[in-house]
Amino acid sequence: WVQKQQTITVPCLYDQKYANYPKYMSRGGVRIFSGYVSHSRMSIVDNQAENVFTATLREAEVSDSGTYWCAVTVSGYDPHAYLYLDVTEARLRVSSQTVSGYEGGNVTILCHGASHWCTIRGACVGRDGGSLERTAVSDDGGDVLRVTLWQLQKEDSGWYYCSNENSQMPVRVTVTEALNITQFTTNPSYSTTPLGEDRQFRWLVLLGAMLPFTVCGAVMLIKARHKRRECRDSVCAVLHVCVSAEQSGSAESSNLHEGMEKKQQLPKVGHIHNTASF
Numbered sequence: 003w004v005q006k007q008q009t010i011t012v013p014c015l016y017d018q019k020y021a022n023y024p025k026y027m028s029r030g031g032v033r034i035f036s037g038y039v040s041h042s043r044m045s046i047v048d049n050q051a052e053n054v055f056t057a058t059l060r061e062a063e064v065s066d067s068g069t070y071w072c073a074v075t076v077s078g079y080d081p082h083a084y085l086y087l088d089v090t091e092a093r094l095r096v097s098s099q100t101v102s103g104y105e106g107g108n109v110t111i112l113c114h115g116a117s118h119w120c121t122i123r124g125a126c127v128g129r130d131g132g133s134l135e136r137t138a139v140s141d142d143g144g145d146v147l148r149v150t151l152w153q154l155q156k157e158d159s160g161w162y163y164c165s166n167e168n169s170q171m172p173v174r175v176t177v178t179e180a181l182n183i184t185q186f187t188t189n190p191s192y193s194t195t196p197l198g199e200d201r202q203f204r205w206l207v208l209l210g211a212m213l214p215f216t217v218c219g220a221v222m223l224i225k226a227r228h229k230r231r232e233c234r235d236s237v238c239a240v241l242h243v244c245v246s247a248e249q250s251g252s253a254e255s256s257n258l259h260e261g262m263e264k265k266q267q268l269p270k271v272g273h274i275h276n277t278a279s280f
Contacts, residue, residue, distance in 0.1 A: 004062050004089050004171075011058045011099055013122060013161040013172055014072030014083060018053055024075040025055040031069050033082060039070070054161065056174075062089045094169045101173060103154045104180040111173055113147040113164030120170075122161040151175065 004010040014025070025048055030036030039057075048055040059066060067089045073082040097112040113119060118128030119139055127134045129141055136158075140148045151158060154177045163170040 004059075004087065005095055006064060006089055007061055008095075009058065009060045009099070010062055010087070011056050011172060011174065012070075012072070012085060012087075013054050013056050013174070015054050015122065016072075016074055016081065020074045020076065020081065021050040021053060026073055026075060027057045028071045028073060028082075029068055030071075033071055033084075036069075036071050052160070059087070062087075064089050088169065094164065094166055094171050096164050096171050096173055099171075099173055100176070102176045102178065103151070104178055105154055105156060106180055107154050108150060108152040109154065109175065111149045111151075111162075111164070113149060113171070115145050116147045116164035116166050116171070118165045119147065119149040120163055120165055122163065122172075126165070 014027075016025070025046055027039040027044060027046060028036035029039050043060045045058050045060075046055055047058070055072070057070075057072065067087055070085050070087055071082045072085070073080045094113075094115040096114065096116075101109050101111055103109040111119070116128075117130070118126045118132070119134070119137065120126035121134065125134060126132050127137055127139055129139070129147065136151060136153050136155075138150045138152065140150075142148055147164065149164075156177050156179070159175060159177045161172055161174055163172045165171070
């Protein structure tokens with residue numbers, strides 16, 4: 003069943019030997035009288051890696067209800083499979099027909115109006131029992147069957163369906179590889195460095211980069227101090243010369259003064275001498 007104006011995707015399995023043959027959908031109660039479905043709302047995608055092709059019908063109308071045939075074009079009699087599509091205000095529906103998850107993770111599908119969850123091969127688990135590996139179902143108290151697939155693995159990818167007594171709703175589950183953020187510490191082909199050692203290494207690099215600047219700064223500081231010392235010594239020398247010159251000038255001035263006093267006293271002595279000679 004599919005609700006009106008909704009999109010339905012139907013998986014069609016085929017044998018490996020038909021992988022390279024064209025696939026198609028036809029419609030009609032009797033296979034040999036059925037006609038190709040070629041309108042724009044129907045599309046077919048072939049997945050040869052999984053030996054399944056999907057037929058997707060968009061904006062389903064009540065008039066789309068009927069018998070359909072999945073078929074492969076070969077020489078002679080075309081191999082085929084039968085299905086009945088009922089477009090109505092049906093109770094059977096799913097939260098999404100495409101579900102994705104990562105390896106090791108979980109996914110949950112809500113099957114409205116369903117009693118069982120089944121693999122495309124027919125193994126089922128439901129309200130009345132049954133079991134599927136790493137699959138749990140629970141009743142939400144209404145008509146919703148909650149299906150949880152846990153600890154997903156790559157091989158869980160594929161087609162499943164929610165079902166009740168009369169109908170099935172296909173669901174595609176895709177499991178992708180999880181992003182392994184620890185691969186560089188678990189893969190032996192990579193060299194790992196503990197966090198503490200890595201910090202020490204960064205500090206050593208930083209100190210090594212700063213060392214030339216530190217040495218240059220120390221040299222410049224020593225030179226500056228040496229220049230200040232030379233300047234101070236030069237100033238002291240100049241002051242010493244000035245003081246010496248001042249002391250020398252004072253001594254000369256004192257000697258000159260004394261000489262001048264002696265010269266002033268000499269005539270008196272001569273005068274006395276001359277006076278005595280008469």
